[in-house]
Amino acid sequence: MGLNLFNKLWDLHTVKTLESGQDQLFVGLHLIHEVTSPQAFQMIRERGLKVAFPERTFATADHIVPTESQARPFQDPLAEEMMVAIEKNTQEFGIQFFGLDSRDQGIVHVVGPEQGLTQPGMTIACGDSHTSTHGAFGTIAFGIGTSQVRDVLATQTIALSRPKVRRIEIDGALQPGVTAKDIALHIIAELGVKGGIGHAYEYAGSAIEALSMEERMTLCNMSIEGGARVGYVNPDQKTFDYLEGRPYTPKGEAFDRALRYWQSIASDVDAPYDDVVRIEAEIIEPMVTWGINPGQAIGVGRALPSLDSLMEEDRESAQLAFEYMGLGERQPIKGVRIDVAFVGSCTNGRISDLRAAAAVAKGHRVASHVRALIVPGSKRVRDQAVEEGLDQIFREAGFEWRDAGCSMCLAMNPDQLVGREVCASSSNRNFIGRQGSPTGRTLLMSPPMVVAAAIAGEVSDIREFQTAGTGA
Amino acid sequence: MEELTRKQIKGSGIAVRGNEIDTDRIIPARFLKCVAFDGLGESVFYDERYDAAGAQKPHPFNDSRFAGATFLVVNKNFGCGSSREHAPQAIMRWGIRAIVGESFAEIFAGNCQMLGVPAVCLGAVEIKDLMQAIEKDPQLEIELDMEARAVRYGDREVVFELDEGVRTSLVEGKWDSTALLMANEGAVREKAQSIPYLNAFQNA
The missing domain is CATH 3.30.499.10 (Aconitase, domain 3)
Structure with a gap:
């Protein structure tokens, strides 16, 4: 019997099973922003620790930045203090920061994909519940709290219990005027805001395959609103086409090698799931x-x-x-x-x-x-x-x-x-x-x-x- | 001195009723504009406790009968929404040592574990009874026995469910996982050698 993408990636990234029974999971990409990281850096400092893999953490500022004028210092002194903190922390620990003076700044879950940082087959963590967004590329991507950000900074790993996997299969064509947002809201209305607790969601079926990468991101983004910490779509040619040529995407021969890995991690046809839910695309309305x-x-x-x-x-x-x-x-x-x-x-x-x-x-x-x-x-x-x-x-x-x-x-x-x-x-x-x-x-x-x-x-x-x- | 394990917790309770109480309600976003967690305790449930003019609204956390409570008792999907650790931090810094509810959002429950705050689940009927008992007698002593997986009060004993890995980490005092994870540094470096995207896909 085959494996689904989630369990393939979980196995690949498990360093050890801890005595408690939880798994120590390697985090391939760690994203941080200004709101949930400063306390983690402070804990690292207080304990005299180093950042274990500084080249695997990337930072941006998004929550507190004004959108009308981004001139510094910000008018709000508390926001300015947070901005200074992330600038100082990323500099001190050697972490790439997409700051306001770079043309690459933006919301962390927009920046990761558009930079090509988010790639199929990764485990991705960020101190933000909408990290599930990155699952659109065929990743295990999940939100964490600040103490867990500390763990990832210190060790590039995290202690977690393996969740179950529910496949949500949506077949058929969407009606005119219906978007990925409507699919997400429909699923949550059907399965409930706590229906996904303890589960990763695999979104599949012809209606999902027909979605663009950005639409898939919208859908995976709202997994957490349905209680699922992780939501993902198996990678396909659209995924690979989206990634080719982006700043952090492998180039040349490395891209060809990457493709082989990315293709290998999709769920097998005979993969088992803990649960399967089927929805007809035609019944979804603008929500x-x-x-x-x-x-x-x-x-x-x-x-x-x-x-x-x-x-x-x-x-x-x-x-x-x-x-x-x-x-x-x-x-x-x-x-x-x-x-x-x-x-x-x-x-x-x-x-x-x-x-x-x-x-x-x-x-x-x-x-x-x-x-x-x-x-x-x-x-x-x-x-x-x-x-x-x-x-x-x-x-x-x-x-x-x-x-x-x-x-x-x-x-x-x-x-x-x-x-x-x-x-x-x-x-x-x-x-x-x-x-x-x-x-x-x-x-x-x-x-x-x-x-x-x-x-x-x-x-x-x-x-x-x-x-x-x-x-x- | 702070206990280094969570084998047993005793004290009085406070009940906050309602399903889907999200982390924005537990600690509104404006209180996240801080670079430290200190002081969050006084802002817990702020907009539920105070009106726009700063006057107190009726809320269990404003009720002096429940001041000093050790247990917070809640209903379904408590802590849904944002991953902000500020939410359990605010609850803990107000004085809560354990949370008992019908169910918890996953990230919130994980954050509680990291802070050494047990978040344990009881059935709907058991929660209803416990809430009523607390409201009838705010001084009622509640006991959480993490080894026997039981909540006790009065003549009642209710067995709870909790992920075994989480329970063990709390009972053994290993919820602060950094040192545990660091102990496997060699295995982590070795693992990194075998992950295709960390090695230019040479081993794909």
Whole structure:
């Protein structure tokens, strides 16, 4: 019997089974950012330790960087202190840092793939739950806490228990207007926000194979919202084509050798799984969240559930969501008025996301009561968008065009909701207070749906929206 | 002196009800703007405990009857969302030594292990009973016996589930894994020699 990709890579990277029964796993690529690393470096210093493999750690700054002006020093002294800390730490320990003065800075999960650092067959760790993004390349990629960042710095390994593997097979063709974001939200709504605990998700089937690399990243990114720390797609020709020619991708003969390794690690046809879930692509609709966790999502043409239609264990959270969101049972989600629109984040801040957003925005105007932001996921994405004239399309439509960072996904920089504002957001979490205001409200959706909402001033169905190209 | 193993923990409890309490609710992102974990304890559950004007809202962590609690008792998928270790750090620095819940998000549970804070799972009925017992008698003494895998209070004893590797690391005082992992440095270097992408794919 064959093996799945997850177990092949877990076996390859296991240094030892520890006395506790947990495995000591080698981390092939370690990514760090300014928020979850400073305490780890401090622990390393206090214990008089060295960084074991400094050439296997790469750093960027994303969470706290302002997107309006990135001039130093930052206006926020706490943010400036964190920026200084990562500059000092990476310099002292000999770690490559993609800082604000480099054209390679951006959100850590955008930068890794676009640099070619993320490659099939790796184990990848980062002090950030959306590290699952890198699974799009056929890797075991997972978020860790700061004490584990310390372990990876000190030893390039981590102690973990091997999870189970669930294959999620999605076959068929997606309906028009349905994106990878909608697949992710559909899966989470189906399997629940804790359905993936203790599991790695393998996404497979013809609908997944048809996705571009950037779409696969969006899908894997949100694995953690469904409770799965790891989500991955088996590597294929699209993966290899995406990687060829990137700064850290092997060149020449080394690339040919790399291909042989990358091809060898895909799941075998007869590989066993702990669980298999099958979903038909045709039934997935453009999705919108209505509540306070990403599982509280429905097709945009539908109405909020009634409490008695929900499973008992979901009712308390739904009741809290109705109160917090100011929405009611059986209310249609379409037509809910928004105040803010945000396209960006490690989920949907890549060039293909901006192209899809621009295609909807072209020739339209943002509704007068809506504040709308477009935030590229990296400086490379920003430069590419400018080269294609996307920034002009956005500006002419009334969107603010910003510099690279996490921005309004998580409220650690000046981009935040105010009061009870409602935000149509391409990010990944609709938690209470997530976007910076303790009473702010988030509706998660795909980038084209965010732009449609920005223009209409309310939640709209992208399938009914007239883009300029179709004669609006 | 701090105990170096987690064989047995005793003390009173505090119950925070609700499923899917995410790490943004446990410690809002603005409190992550820091280069050290010190001081996070007072900000735990901040936006749930205080309104915009800084006035206290009703919350167990604002209720003096539960001050000094050792055990935090929660419901399902506690600690979901962001991987921020600041969340269990804030809970621990407030004074909590162990968390008992219906289920925990995976990264949160891993972070608890790294800090030597047991996060153990009981069934829904057992959690409901324990929460009610705590609310009825805030001084109720609870005992977590990591060797017998049991939670005891009053005349009740409930057996819990916990990954055996995690349990062993806590019982034996080996949750701070850095030294353990460093002890295998030779094997780590050897492993690195066999991983294709660390060797220009010469051994692929």
